[in-house]
Amino acid sequence: MKIDFLKLLRVNKQRLTMKNQLTMIYLQINSALGRYRLDKLLDNDNRSIHCVLMYHGIDSNDWAPLDVPEQAFFNEINFYQQQGYNIVAAASCDDVPRPTLELTFDDGNKNIKASLLKLVRQKIPFTIAICPGVVDTNSIYWFEELLARIQVLNQNDQTASIHELEKCKLQYFSGEIGRDKLLDHYRSKTKQLSEQELKNSKAVHENLNWSELRQLVDSGYCNIACHTLFHDAITALTTEQLKDDLNQCNSMIEQELGIMCDQFICPFGDYTEQYQGVLQECGYKRIYLSNDKVNFTDATKLNVIDRLKGVGLGNFSARYFEHLWLQNHSNRLRP
Numbered sequence: 196m197k198i199d200f201l202k203l204l205r206v207n208k209q210r211l212t213m214k215n216q217l218t219m220i221y222l223q224i225n226s227a228l229g230r231y232r233l234d235k236l237l238d239n240d241n242r243s244i245h246c247v248l249m250y251h252g253i254d255s256n257d258w259a260p261l262d263v264p265e266q267a268f269f270n271e272i273n274f275y276q277q278q279g280y281n282i283v284a285a286a287s288c289d290d291v292p293r294p295t296l297e298l299t300f301d302d303g304n305k306n307i308k309a310s311l312l313k314l315v316r317q318k319i320p321f322t323i324a325i326c327p328g329v330v331d332t333n334s335i336y337w338f339e340e341l342l343a344r345i346q347v348l349n350q351n352d353q354t355a356s357i358h359e360l361e362k363c364k365l366q367y368f369s370g371e372i373g374r375d376k377l378l379d380h381y382r383s384k385t386k387q388l389s390e391q392e393l394k395n396s397k398a399v400h401e402n403l404n405w406s407e408l409r410q411l412v413d414s415g416y417c418n419i420a421c422h423t424l425f426h427d428a429i430t431a432l433t434t435e436q437l438k439d440d441l442n443q444c445n446s447m448i449e450q451e452l453g454i455m456c457d458q459f460i461c462p463f464g465d466y467t468e469q470y471q472g473v474l475q476e477c478g479y480k481r482i483y484l485s486n487d488k489v490n491f492t493d494a495t496k497l498n499v500i501d502r503l504k505g506v507g508l509g510n511f512s513a514r515y516f517e518h519l520w521l522q523n524h525s526n527r528l529r530p
């Protein structure tokens with residue numbers, strides 16, 4: 196294997212410190228020498244590993260720390276394929292030998308479209324989690340509007356702005372203040388920001404519309420997961436509100452895309468067991484979290500499935516250590 200150090204640095208320079216870059220290069224050398232392979236780990240282990248990667252946008256945008264550059268994304272899935280993983284759609288996990296890998300993209304950002312069409316050409320299945328209310332109104336996510344307004348108040352200071360957004364989210368998750376109140380507060384302080392300026396903000400993603408989603412679903416490789424109507428944390432809703440929200444999502448998805456949706460991806464990874472009943476009642480057979488864990492059991496038997504962050508580092512053997520750690524701690528992960 197030939198190692199292109201310059202390329203490694205280019206792909207990662209925006210998201211890694213120099214120390215981390217050097218670590219990655221060290222790991223890459225060992226990987227090239229044939230050490231640190233996931234399949235060695237898997238040989239010693241009969242459990243069925245099912246990995247789910249969580250992505251958001253595919254882009255290089257400093258204001259969107261969850262976005263991954265396209266090359267890094269493809270490097271990552273190539274890495275898994277080289278390690279013997281079969282990439283599967285949620286529903287067909289049973290028909291494919293382990294280990295298996297599922298790809299999920301949260302929020303339906305428009306910047307994933309070109310890469311998804313490449314996946315379709317390679318016959319690789321994937322899932323997009325959408326908020327039907329946001330798609331339908333061609334609007335933007337509430338937490339992105341918040342960040343865009345905070346950005347104006349902080350005069351483009353990125354660190355201060357992201358820090359302030361995190362503080363808002365903590366208030367939101369603790370139930371101290373609802374999302375509408377948070378929005379009202381920042382809207383009143385940034386009245387000068389026009390709708391168009393808001394949409395053009397670096398903190399805001401444009402999202403896929405119904406016709407683009409229809410095109411992807413029609414390809415036969417795209418599954419749709421529900422992500423609530425407007426990206427509310429489910430624990431911020433009462434059971435009745437959640438039920439009402441999910442029923443609206445289901446009818447919009449059915450009407451616009453002609454499919455019954457049975458996957459639910461928890462916004463912000465926010466979930467407690469008490470919501471499982473409502474989610475199942477509303478037709479969701481598979482509930483996805485984001486606690487950075489591998490699933491060490493038969494994926495089709497799982498109702499609640501964990502995901503790893505897709506970070507575009509899969510071509511490095513950092514993933515080996517991730518799996519090793521998970522394996523060593525897997526007693527706690529067994530159901």
Ligand SMILES: [Zn+2]
Binds near residue numbers: 301422426462463
């Ligand atoms: Zn989301």
